[in-house]
Amino acid sequence: AxxxxxxxxxxxxxxxxxxxxxxxxxxxxxxxxxxxxxxPNRGLQFLLKYITGDNLVKGxxxxxxxxxKSQTSFHLKKPSALVSDSALYFCAVRDRGSQAGTxxxxxxxxxxxxxx
Amino acid sequence: xTGVTQTPRHLVMGMTNKKSLKCEQHLGHNAxxxxxxxxxxxxxxxxxxxxxxxxxxxxxxxxxxxxxxxxSHLFLHLHTLQPEDSALYLCASSxxxxxxxxxxxxxxxxxxTVV
Numbered sequence: 001a002x003x004x005x006x007x008x009x010x011x012x013x014x015x016x017x018x019x020x021x022x023x024x025x026x027x028x029x030x031x032x033x034x035x036x037x038x039x040p041n042r043g044l045q046f047l048l049k050y051i052t053g054d055n056l057v058k059g060x061x062x063x064x065x066x067x068x069k070s071q072t073s074f075h076l077k078k079p080s081a082l083v084s085d086s087a088l089y090f091c092a093v094r095d096r097g098s099q100a101g102t103x104x105x106x107x108x109x110x111x112x113x114x115x116x
Numbered sequence: 117x118t119g120v121t122q123t124p125r126h127l128v129m130g131m132t133n134k135k136s137l138k139c140e141q142h143l144g145h146n147a148x149x150x151x152x153x154x155x156x157x158x159x160x161x162x163x164x165x166x167x168x169x170x171x172x173x174x175x176x177x178x179x180x181x182x183x184x185x186x187x188s189h190l191f192l193h194l195h196t197l198q199p200e201d202s203a204l205y206l207c208a209s210s211x212x213x214x215x216x217x218x219x220x221x222x223x224x225x226x227x228x229t230v231v
Contacts, residue, residue, distance in 0.1 A: 032218055043120070043206055043222035051218070090159065094218065103149050103172065103208075104220055108158040 002027045004093050006107035013081045014115050021076040021110045023091030033074040034092040034104060035065055044090060050074060061085070081114045088112075119143040122207050122223035129197065130231055137192040137226045139207030147212045148190040149220065150182060153204040165190060166212055197230045204228075 003026045013019045025031055032051055036044040048059025055067040065076045074091060088111050092104040119142045129135050141148065150162040164172035165184040179201075181193040190207055204227050208220040 034219055036222075041204075041225075041227065043122075043224045044208075046219050046221065049219050103161050103164050105161070106159040 002093055002095050002105045004091050004105055004107035006089075006091055006110045008110050009108075010111045010113060012113045012115065015083055016080050019076075019078050019081045019085070019112065019114070021089050021091075021112060023074045023076065023107060024072050025074060025091070025093040026072065027093055027095040029095050031074075032094045033065070033067060034094075035059065035063070035074075035076050036090045036092060036106075038088040038090065038109075047076075047089075081112075083114050083116050086112055086114045120207060120209055120221050120223035122205075122226050124226060125224060126227045126229075128229045128231060129194070131197060131199070133197075134193070134195040136194065137205055137207075137228075139190040139192075139223055141188055141190075141207075141209040141221070143209060143211075143221060145209035145211045145221075146187050147210050148184060148187070149208045149210075150190065150192055151206040151208065153206055153225070155203075159206070163192075194228075197228075199230050202228055202230045 005024045034049045035047040037047050038044050047063050048057050050057045050067045058064045063078050065074050067074050088109045090109050091107040094104050121140045123138045146167050148165045152160045152162055161174050162176045163182045168184050179196050183191040204225045206225045207223040210220040
């Protein structure tokens with residue numbers, strides 16, 4: 001079975017400081033990994049993905065994430081947070097060996113709050 | 117914005133009503149999904165359609181009935197719902213068989229309130 005854990009319900013950072021939103025996963029094989037962001041009363045927006053290749057993945061709005069196979073983690077990072085980054089962030093996984101079209105499995109989400 | 121459009125954006129219905137949620141994707145994808153997002157709970161996968169065929173039903177009550185007439189359209193028919201069914205219902209689509217572009221794209225959601 002596939003699962004995703006986001007251990008923090010909320011992360012608070014000051015504007016200009018680096019931010020990290022944590023994610024660990026569990027799949028039987030190798031993973032495809034994703035981060036999404038959700039603003040109030042909106043759908044989920046795709047931020048970035050790890051498919052293969054470099055462990056450090058760069059995505060939209062200056063976000064990046066690092067795939068760590070030994071720690072089964074895919075933490076989201078940004079060097080300098082903006083107030084406008086305040087939102088709900090979801091990590092998602094799909095087993096690379098799963099049947100094509102298998103849906104993504106999401107974590108419970110982490111609320112990021114950036115203060116000015 | 118993302119190529120996946122959901123209507124209506126907001127819906128209030130009584131427990132004896134019948135209503136339908138609509139989703140349309142303009143991305144040429146061949147898989148579509150319904151998710152339920154309730155307050156303080158993880159995103160729950162409800163249904164999966166690949167090439168118009170339902171491939172997954174995650175123990176969803178029969179008062180929710182999906183329909184996928186073609187690869188661009190997905191419906192969720194609702195009848196005799198309960199107040200606990202109030203939630204944000206999200207539709208998503210993705211391209212099956214393309215491992216490099218396997219991410220799902222989401223609609224804006226329908227905020228459903230059952231009274």
